[in-house]
Amino acid sequence: MLLENKLIYENYYLNGQKELWDKFEPLILVNNRKIKMLLEKNKHLIHVSDDKNYSNLYYIQQLLLHIKEFEGSRCDEEKRRFLLFPKEVDSMFGVEPVDDYFIPMTESLEKLIYILKKKGQFCEIVLGEDKPYISVLENGKKEIIYLTDAPRLRQLYFEHKCFIKTKVRLNSLNFALKYVKQACGLPFKFANDTSLREVIIKNKHVIFVYEYCLSKADVYELSPAEAVVVNLHGWNGRGCISSDAYKMADQFNTELLTMEDFYGYIRKLRDN
Incomplete structure (x- = not known):
């Protein structure tokens, strides 16, 4: 109607x-x-x-x-x-999308994808684009839902009880992946079926976090063996990773990067 x-x-x-x-x-x-x-x-x-x-x-x-x-x-x-x-x-109601804003909770989107997969309705998610989206099966037809179509996503999150406190901001994650894909021309894939925050780039396991200051305890909780951990939160410059966190990361043979470091790291990956 x-x-x-x-x-x-x-x-x-x-x-x-x-x-x-x-x-x-x-x-x-x-x-x-x-x-x-x-x-x-x-x-x-x-x-x-x-x-x-x-x-x-x-x-x-x-x-x-x-x-x-x-x-x-x-x-x-x-x-x-x-x-x-x-x-x-x-x-x-899925009649026509609006170009609104990113709902920030990456974890909410992950939960929605998990639920849609269980229902056989999930097709794919595309990040690292100017207009990232998920595609789903709705009444037997494939439908694209843009991640800036906030009213639509709000309703889906509400219906499926997906609202979760924000840890990693979706717009920051998409920005980082857009740099990988568009600025540097590197493909990436998700490291597993349950997280959008972990990707593989040229055989490197990259984990994205969003912490005002990444601490030793944060690194220990991640236990990121032989991974690259990128803190998307860059508001406090190099202070976004503590010195103790760097020491803890050495025990896991893990590299910790600020966003500024990440740009250089990706360029180096591209050129090697």
């Missing part, structure tokens, strides 16, 4: 086809009443946040007000409408 309304609006109203718009506008009203009934009965299934800018339920409430105004102003000669259809609604 959302898609049908969208097609009628774009093909007739936006193209100035008044006669066809007048003919099909009643169908939008019928669809709107059905949509309103479904949403009012199922509000508990919609993601909600205290911050309206990050709340799918807020956009649903905006849609319900839009529906009310749309029907109430239909007989007005000028049909002046102030509450526009919220594009985020089309996003959350």
Whole structure:
């Protein structure tokens, strides 16, 4: 119904086809009443946040007000409408994506992928791109979900109970992998099926973390034997890795890199 309304609006109203718009506008009203009934009965299934800018339920409430105004102003000669259809609604139901922002929790995305794999719905994930995405099977058809399509991902995380406290920021991880793939032309693959934070680059096991200051305890917890650990958190420069962490890493034959070091490391890998 959302898609049908969208097609009628774009093909007739936006193209100035008044006669066809007048003919099909009643169908939008019928669809709107059905949509309103479904949403009012199922509000508990919609993601909600205290911050309206990050709340799918807020956009649903905006849609319900839009529906009310749309029907109430239909007989007005000028049909002046102030509450526009919220594009985020089309996003959350997979009608049309929005280019919004990265939801930061890499771990939430990992959990969603794990659940979709168990359901046989996961196809692939593509990182290291300007528009990274996951592709899934929806009603037997392959669908691409961009990782900046925040309302859609919020709804998926909510439905599958995937919200997890952020440890590694997804936008930082994608930026690092984009440098590997696009700037240096190196392919990478994920080291295992459960983590997006571990990749193989030219036979090197690279683990990405996000710590204000990577500590000895952090390295011990990772136990990264013969790996390269990259701290994506670079706000405090070289202070993002402690001296004790470097000493602990030596015991694991592991290399610790800041982001600045990582750039040079990848260039060296490329040139060798």
